[in-house]
Amino acid sequence: MSLTNEIIQQRLTEKFGEQVSAFSISYDMLQFEAPKEINLKVLNFLYDDPQLGFIFLTDLTGVHYPDQKGRELAVVYHLHNLKENIRLRFKVYTAVEQPDVYTATGLFSSANWMERETYDFFGINFLGHPNLKRILNVDEMDYFPLRKEFPLEDQTRIDKDDEMFGRG
Amino acid sequence: MSEHIKLPEGSIEKTTTTLNLGPTHPATHGVMQNILELDGERIVSADQTIGYIHRAFEKLAERRPLAQITTLTDRLNYCSSPLNNMGWHMTCEKLLGITTPKRVDYLRVIVMELARIADHLICNSIMGVDAGAYTGFLYVMQYRELIYEIYEEICGARLTTNMGRIGGFERNFNDIAFQKLEKFLDEYPKALKEFENMFQRNRIFMDRTMGVGGISAERALNYGFTGPNLRAAGVDYDVRVHAPYSSYQDFEFIIPVGSTGDSYDRWLVREQEMWQSLSIIRQAYQKVQSFTGAEAEVYHADVPEYYLPAKQDVYTKMEALIYHFKIIMGETDIPAGEVYHAVEGGNGELGFYLISDGGRAPYRLHFRRPCFIYYQAFEELVKGAMLSDAIITMSSLNLIAGEMDA
Numbered sequence: 001m002s003l004t005n006e007i008i009q010q011r012l013t014e015k016f017g018e019q020v021s022a023f024s025i026s027y028d029m030l031q032f033e034a035p036k037e038i039n040l041k042v043l044n045f046l047y048d049d050p051q052l053g054f055i056f057l058t059d060l061t062g063v064h065y066p067d068q069k070g071r072e073l074a075v076v077y078h079l080h081n082l083k084e085n086i087r088l089r090f091k092v093y094t095a096v097e098q099p100d101v102y103t104a105t106g107l108f109s110s111a112n113w114m115e116r117e118t119y120d121f122f123g124i125n126f127l128g129h130p131n132l133k134r135i136l137n138v139d140e141m142d143y144f145p146l147r148k149e150f151p152l153e154d155q156t157r158i159d160k161d162d163e164m165f166g167r168g
Numbered sequence: 169m170s171e172h173i174k175l176p177e178g179s180i181e182k183t184t185t186t187l188n189l190g191p192t193h194p195a196t197h198g199v200m201q202n203i204l205e206l207d208g209e210r211i212v213s214a215d216q217t218i219g220y221i222h223r224a225f226e227k228l229a230e231r232r233p234l235a236q237i238t239t240l241t242d243r244l245n246y247c248s249s250p251l252n253n254m255g256w257h258m259t260c261e262k263l264l265g266i267t268t269p270k271r272v273d274y275l276r277v278i279v280m281e282l283a284r285i286a287d288h289l290i291c292n293s294i295m296g297v298d299a300g301a302y303t304g305f306l307y308v309m310q311y312r313e314l315i316y317e318i319y320e321e322i323c324g325a326r327l328t329t330n331m332g333r334i335g336g337f338e339r340n341f342n343d344i345a346f347q348k349l350e351k352f353l354d355e356y357p358k359a360l361k362e363f364e365n366m367f368q369r370n371r372i373f374m375d376r377t378m379g380v381g382g383i384s385a386e387r388a389l390n391y392g393f394t395g396p397n398l399r400a401a402g403v404d405y406d407v408r409v410h411a412p413y414s415s416y417q418d419f420e421f422i423i424p425v426g427s428t429g430d431s432y433d434r435w436l437v438r439e440q441e442m443w444q445s446l447s448i449i450r451q452a453y454q455k456v457q458s459f460t461g462a463e464a465e466v467y468h469a470d471v472p473e474y475y476l477p478a479k480q481d482v483y484t485k486m487e488a489l490i491y492h493f494k495i496i497m498g499e500t501d502i503p504a505g506e507v508y509h510a511v512e513g514g515n516g517e518l519g520f521y522l523i524s525d526g527g528r529a530p531y532r533l534h535f536r537r538p539c540f541i542y543y544q545a546f547e548e549l550v551k552g553a554m555l556s557d558a559i560i561t562m563s564s565l566n567l568i569a570g571e572m573d574a
Binding site: 026027029031055056057058059061063064076078082085087089108109110112113114117121135136137145146150152 | 218219222224226227228230231262263387389390391392403405410411505506507508510517519521523531532534536540541542543544545573574
């Protein structure tokens with residue numbers, strides 16, 4: 001029996017009930033979220049369940065939403081079931097004041113550098129990571145550059161009117 | 169430590185040697201550092217440092233309209249820029265819901281497979297250089313040059329191509345481009361065969377690469393390997409087949425797989441893929457030639473909001489002028505949504521994760537860079553091996569610093 005988005009959603013709700021939420025389909029890919037406390041439980045379930053078998057971590061990254069109070073930072077996992085050839089996107093949100101999320105390195109060796117990169121750019125603290133230090137930026141850096149509070153252009157410039165450039 | 173050397177009082181005797189391989193070492197082929205801990209010539213541990221050419225593409229992309237991001241993708245895997253360009257255009261098209269005409273798809277396939285050949289050619293010949301065979305490298309460079317000349321005819325650039333637009337190509341392929349393609353299809357197979365004869369059953373090359381840097385399929389999957397490196401370990405995962413894009417479903421080709429996942433298998437898989445790419449290019453060229461009449465002139469989809477109008481129209485037609493202005497000034501809002509699109513890049517699954525909040529630029533753009541993900545397995549690959557094995561393992565992985573550091 002081939003695996004479909006409906007079956008994945010059904011299996012997840014059977015197992016975690018109300019805790020997994022916000023199911024939606026975005027450009028054919030199932031996406032959902034869970035509280036950050038159970039991120040490893042969800043990943044483990046997706047990995048181990050004989051029917052699901054999401055054994056390949058395609059991508060792990062962060063997103064910063066400064067306007068969402070209490071859930072400013074998101075960690076996004078892209079998982080792939082290679083046998084059934086189906087992908088899904090799984091998100092956990094965390095507050096920016098205490099950005100602690102459990103590491104997935106125990107499950108996926110590939111998560112090691114991807115989590116380091118996410119820490120490097122967003123400051124998400126992966127609890128239990130074997131070597132959580134900066135990877136692309138210099139070690140001395142004391143901020144997390146992909147957060148939205150760091151604008152790309154010098155904000156003190158007055159010779160450019162953003163309104164004129166569709167950037168207002 | 170020798171009994172003749174008197175160590176200063178209180179010093180600790182160290183039995184291993186630390187060796188800095190890189191950041192600018194002729195054998196690293198890119199700016200990356202490896203701190204190797206050696207016991208004699210055996211590697212005890214390896215600590216990779218990357219990020220020397222980090223250029224903050226993901227941050228830059230948050231301020232740019234879609235069309236301006238193409239130039240950033242050029243600089244990821246710069247051995248196969250057109251592949252990245254096409255991957256990016258297809259991501260945008262997926263987000264915007266644009267379907268491209270078949271002829272555009274086939275032209276794209278030609279360009280992408282040429283880029284794959286260029287990429288694999290570099291990697292395989294560089295492996296020869298690192299094993300002491302410089303001749304093969306110099307010899308096949310001529311044929312990469314032929315590929316670059318084709319790029320030049322198509323888009324005017326050679327290395328960082330910025331090729332194509334959202335919806336298709338900026339201009340139709342001219343006759344010279346097709347002539348050059350025919351020349352390449354005619355001359356290259358002979359050279360590739362010669363190159364293959366030089367290495368494939370070469371005792372020295374086989375001894376240097378077989379059993380070096382091997383990885384099991386299970387570990388490779390756990391480490392997020394994709395592309396030829398994963399296929400060399402025996403997993404037949406190829407994005408072109410698993411999630412066909414740009415009409416790859418219309419082509420007949422096989423996916424070569426290895427068994428041991430070592431450097432030799434990686435070399436063989438790439439070699440075989442070049443033959444497959446050649447066959448795909450021939451099929452695509454045939455399909456392109458089969459179009460007749462008005463269809464034979466199609467080189468882009470009809471998407472005026474994202475595709476720049478012809479310059480003469482801008483001066484004479486109102487709509488064209490408006491679209492031109494909006495595109496150049498980046499005033500077109502893109503629809504809100506989240507999209508992940510992957511293409512089979514030169515060294516693995518190149519993915520684009522684009523989040524749009526409905527503004528002019530992406531809210532967040534993340535590149536899934538294959539070699540960034542699989543390079544972390546390097547320590548496991550070389551632990552216990554000789555120093556010279558580390559060099560050949562590194563070149564067999566097809567690491568591109570530009571892609572790794574984004």
